[in-house]
Amino acid sequence: xxxxxxxxxxxxxxxxxxxxxxxxxxxxxxxxxxxxxxxxxxxxxxxxxxxxxxxxxxxxxxxxxxxxxxxxxxxxxxxxxxxxxxxxxxxxxxxxxxxxxxxxxxxxxxxxxxxxxxxxxxxxxxxxxxxxxxxxxxxxxxxxxxxxxxxxxxxxxxxxxxxxxxxxxxxxxxxxxxxxxxxxxxxxxxxxxxxxxxxxxxxxxxxxxxxxxxxxxxxxxxxxxxxxxxxxxxxxxxxxxxxxxxxxxxxxxxxxxxxxxxxxxxxxxxxxxxxxxxxxxxxxxxxxxxxxxxxxxxxxxxxxxxxxxxxxxxxxxxxxxxxxxxxxxxxxxxxxxxxxxxxxxxxxxxxxxxxxxxxxxxxxxxxxxxxxxxxxxxxxxxxxxxxxxxxxxxxxxxxxxxxxxxxxxxxxxxxxxxxxxxxxxxxxxxxxxxxxxxxxxxxxxxxxxxxxxxxxxxxxxxxxxxxxxxxxxxxxxxxxxxxxxxxxxxxxxxxxxxxxxxxxxxxxxxxxxxxxxxxxxx
Numbered sequence: 001x002x003x004x005x006x007x008x009x010x011x012x013x014x015x016x017x018x019x020x021x022x023x024x025x026x027x028x029x030x031x032x033x034x035x036x037x038x039x040x041x042x043x044x045x046x047x048x049x050x051x052x053x054x055x056x057x058x059x060x061x062x063x064x065x066x067x068x069x070x071x072x073x074x075x076x077x078x079x080x081x082x083x084x085x086x087x088x089x090x091x092x093x094x095x096x097x098x099x100x101x102x103x104x105x106x107x108x109x110x111x112x113x114x115x116x117x118x119x120x121x122x123x124x125x126x127x128x129x130x131x132x133x134x135x136x137x138x139x140x141x142x143x144x145x146x147x148x149x150x151x152x153x154x155x156x157x158x159x160x161x162x163x164x165x166x167x168x169x170x171x172x173x174x175x176x177x178x179x180x181x182x183x184x185x186x187x188x189x190x191x192x193x194x195x196x197x198x199x200x201x202x203x204x205x206x207x208x209x210x211x212x213x214x215x216x217x218x219x220x221x222x223x224x225x226x227x228x229x230x231x232x233x234x235x236x237x238x239x240x241x242x243x244x245x246x247x248x249x250x251x252x253x254x255x256x257x258x259x260x261x262x263x264x265x266x267x268x269x270x271x272x273x274x275x276x277x278x279x280x281x282x283x284x285x286x287x288x289x290x291x292x293x294x295x296x297x298x299x300x301x302x303x304x305x306x307x308x309x310x311x312x313x314x315x316x317x318x319x320x321x322x323x324x325x326x327x328x329x330x331x332x333x334x335x336x337x338x339x340x341x342x343x344x345x346x347x348x349x350x351x352x353x354x355x356x357x358x359x360x361x362x363x364x365x366x367x368x369x370x371x372x373x374x375x376x377x378x379x380x381x382x383x384x385x386x387x388x389x390x391x392x393x394x395x396x397x398x399x400x401x402x403x404x405x406x407x408x409x410x411x412x413x414x415x416x417x418x419x420x421x422x423x424x425x426x427x428x429x430x431x432x433x434x435x436x437x438x439x440x441x442x443x444x445x446x447x448x449x450x451x452x453x454x455x456x457x458x459x460x461x462x463x464x465x466x467x468x469x470x471x472x473x474x475x476x477x478x479x480x481x482x483x484x485x486x487x488x489x490x491x492x493x494x495x496x497x498x499x500x501x502x503x504x505x506x507x508x509x510x511x512x513x514x515x516x517x518x519x520x521x522x
Contacts, residue, residue, distance in 0.1 A: 011036045020044060022058070058266050059426070060246070065217060066228035067250075067257040076222045077250055077257055080157040081200030083150070085193045087161035090146060091135045092190055095169070098128040130173075132159075132166040154221040160203040165190060200252040209248045210261070211235045217259050219248060225259070234263065242266045254358035269426045275384035280481030282389065282440065282473050283416055285407045289375055292477035299375055304367035305410040308360055315357040322350040372415050380423035387480040388417050389434045432484050444468055445478035 011019070016036040017027055069077060102123045109119035129135045139162060143150045150158065168190040171177060177187045207220030211231045216224045237243035243265035251258050280292040288301040324331055327343035379386050393414045397405040417433065424431040434440060443450040444463040454461075454472075461468070461475040470478075 011038065011041060016041050020048075058264050059422075060262065060264050061422075062260045062262050063231070063234045064258055064260045065231060067217070067259055068226045068228050069257055070226075073222055073225055074257065077202075077252070078200065080153050080202045080222070080250065081252065082195070083153040083157040084161035084164075084202040085195065085200070086147065087139060087158040088165050089192050090142075091129070091139065091162050091165045092192060094135075094138060095128060095130070095165075098126055102126040102128065130166070130169050132163050135162040135166055154204065154207065156204045156206060156220060157202045159205075160201075163203075201249065202251075203247055203249040205247045210245045211238055217248075217261070219250070219259070227259075234261065237263075237265055242268075254362040255355050256362070267426045270381070272380070272384045272427050272429045273382050275429075277383050278385040278387065278481050278484045279379065279383040280387045280477040280479065280483075281379065281416075282477040282480060283391070283411070283413045284473055285404075285411055287473060288371065288411060289416070290471075290473040290477045291379075292474065292481045298473075301411060302367050302371045303407075303410060304364040304371075305406065308364045311360050312357065315353060315360060319350065319353045319357060322347065322353060326350060368410065368412055369415075372412055372419060376416060376419040376423050379420060380427045380429055383429065385430045385432065385484050386420055386424055387432045387434065387484045388420060389438060389440055389476075389480060390417065390436050392436050430484075434480055434483055438483070440476040440479045440483075441472060443475075443479050445470065445475045445482065 012035060013027055019041050020027075067077075105126055106119055106123045109122050114122075127134075129138050136159065139158060143158070168187075171187040172189050174182065174187065180186070204220050208218055209220060210218055211234055212218040212224050214230055214232055214235060215227050217227055217231065218224050234243065238245070243263050245261055245263055247262045249260045249262070251260070277293070282290045282292075284290065285301065287298045289299040291297040291299070323343050324335075326345045326347050327341075330338055330341040330343045332338060391413055393408055397408050420431055439450045441461070442452075442454045444461070444466065446463060446468040447466040449463060449465040459472050461470050461472045463469075
């Protein structure tokens, strides 16, 4: 049985699906009840029936299509994304108002010289909606007054905004994030969304959605929208019954609309063409990847952002001139900005320049994504064992200069490892991740001697022990390929090749005496 260990009690559909390693839709198709006892889940995990074994071969993936909507459909898409943003901001304002009201109740209680228990009891009398169900109930009570136009859009648009808010509040109240045990930066309190900032987004989970024809996608309240590219790959899976659409998300980026269909499908990919061959992949900046094969292979880095820098600089200078011309009161005569004044005025030409700049960034992003997808697909379809290094890209960017940071972000080093994780699983291949501090570049691939220091300017590795001279990246790829042989022969130590996040609890002050704040919602 996969997932976290289960204790006593009754499990919901989401917890049972996670423990069994399947989706909730798979449980519904099997006719299972909404609640599961712990003993039943343990029995199914230890002795899985045939339907459960078959469902574990299903994966959840997304098919993303660019759309070519009509002007009327584009207005409807914009309206749905605006409705999602409106519901998010309305819910956030309600939560902040209830929290402030609760603090006022606490202050009044302390002024009346009540004890802590009585004050907390009075404060808990002010209900703060924190979950999706609570936010949705408050929205249904207030939508006729606050948004009398709510019937113009699908109910899913408002629900998606409230769901995004509920997820943000849950992440904010997560103890792992507050105490540094969760990867990434600490999650702050949600902030309001502003029109024109970020990307418009809306998700549909119910209603008439899916692929209606070879070049059409059907969305609730919007209709059949034409796609920019054919949908025959997903359409064949849907007609064969090997896939089902779970949700559809629409988004806007650089004046282009996209639709991502989240699909539960059964993958029947061909196994790797060379199942017994091991490849070491050293990702970098000079070359996107250097492969240790026979003969060795080097994948060129497209450098999409670097090649677009000339156009980007021109568009950004033009946009800055237009911003200053539209807001002369926000800048001093010497050109410096005045603190506290935001250049809010715009013009038609300035908005057109902003769209041109966004399209240039989008093109660089697409070129980078295409190159990474082609590389990872080739590796997963060819080799039975792929060894990569789990680089700390954020740490590398923190230590380097501006040019190095830009080059690292332009290469997308972490994205290569993320795509290899699921593509190798689809093909039945093995992915081994070397630890973050594994000395793949400093160690000699001939004799195994490791250097104490190796600067980035040394592109040729010269071993002082055995006299080996080899390209630096090729030496690292060769060491990664040799790591797979050592890990496979070590038996129980196979897990040592997986890099784990640092245990930040050991860095906390062991002499703390102040109790921690209780977990969960306020």
